[in-house]
Amino acid sequence: MSRVKDEHLVTIKEKENESVPALRRAVRILDLVGSQQTPPNAAEIARLLDLPRSSTHGLIGVMTELGLLESAAGHASGYRLGPRLLDWAAHVSSRQDLIGAFHHIVGTHPELAPYTVSLSTLDGDEVVYLASRASEKGLGVHYSVGLHLPAVYTATGKAQLSAMDRAAFREWLTLYPLATWPPAPTPHSTITPEEVMEEIRIAQKDGYAIDDGQIHLGVWCFAAAVYDSSGNTVAGLGISQPKPANADEMRDRIGHLTTSVAASLSARLGYRGA
Missing domain, CATH: 3.30.450.40 (GAF domain)
Structure with a gap:
């Protein structure tokens, strides 16, 4: 009975983790952008992180709207960390x-x-x-x-x-x-x-x-x-x-x-x- 209960709890935990993939992807994007010397564009971010292009473009758009990312002038649609992160810091x-x-x-x-x-x-x-x-x-x-x-x-x-x-x-x-x-x-x-x-x-x-x-x-x-x-x-x-x-x-x-x-x-x- 205990084993069944433990397996049930593991299943619930896995579902909770799967319910916030966008948040996990956003953190991965921030980590990647922060580590790059040249601001990567959306296509490069999707390729480097092995993410779907369409959902990556949408997520980057929301992150830019919220100030987590910002467009880097002088680079074709490249992105760098946004000013909101500086406020948090x-x-x-x-x-x-x-x-x-x-x-x-x-x-x-x-x-x-x-x-x-x-x-x-x-x-x-x-x-x-x-x-x-x-x-x-x-x-x-x-x-x-x-x-x-x-x-x-x-x-x-x-x-x-x-x-x-x-x-x-x-x-x-x-x-x-x-x-x-x-x-x-x-x-x-x-x-x-x-x-x-x-x-x-x-x-x-x-x-x-x-x-x-x-x-x-x-x-x-x-x-x-x-x-x-x-x-x-x-x-x-x-x-x-x-x-x-x-x-x-x-x-x-x-x-x-x-x-x-x-x-x-x-x-x-x-x-x-x-």
Whole structure:
């Protein structure tokens, strides 16, 4: 019975692979065009990749329309990589710059040793974690790279939302109204959407946001927005630890540390302030 099931799964996988031949051909075309010193024309691309001429011409036409390829002037219908790929490359490069700057800043701030330090970016109604450095004392929590969490319950998410101007935040709320927000991940957290909105308002005033056990029970996290050279909010930097007994005394101290480190990261990215 297990063998029949495995064979069935293999068949499904093969059908899934066969359902996107155009995408696979497009990637092969991009690889080929990028490797050629002289821009190849459609006929040469079809011949070199052993593809049907008619479908290759159609696919190249769509790829050119989408900016993945462009006609190379001075060569008979030759093609080179298009400008849209440069846009994608710029996004990848800027994210790598951000992650590299994060690790540099964390490494130059020894006062961060007791804390887990994380970096996330806003992705719709969630945050996705780009980097994390666990506490050197083995305390707190680690945020895996690629982890997605509801933005409205994370300190890094609330920090980024608080950094939006009013028009952008209203637009975000239109896309993700309070009634659609999921419950907090921790079962004992009873925070309401209205209370989260108040936390975002306070974060606008204080310059940092707080997650007080909304993601992990007994753990609080402070976060501040990170800006690039153009003044755009690109991430939230978070500092986490188990909530201490003297929380009231520590609140302002950790808040100021968070905003200071986030400011250092923003400065390294070229931000010079409003």
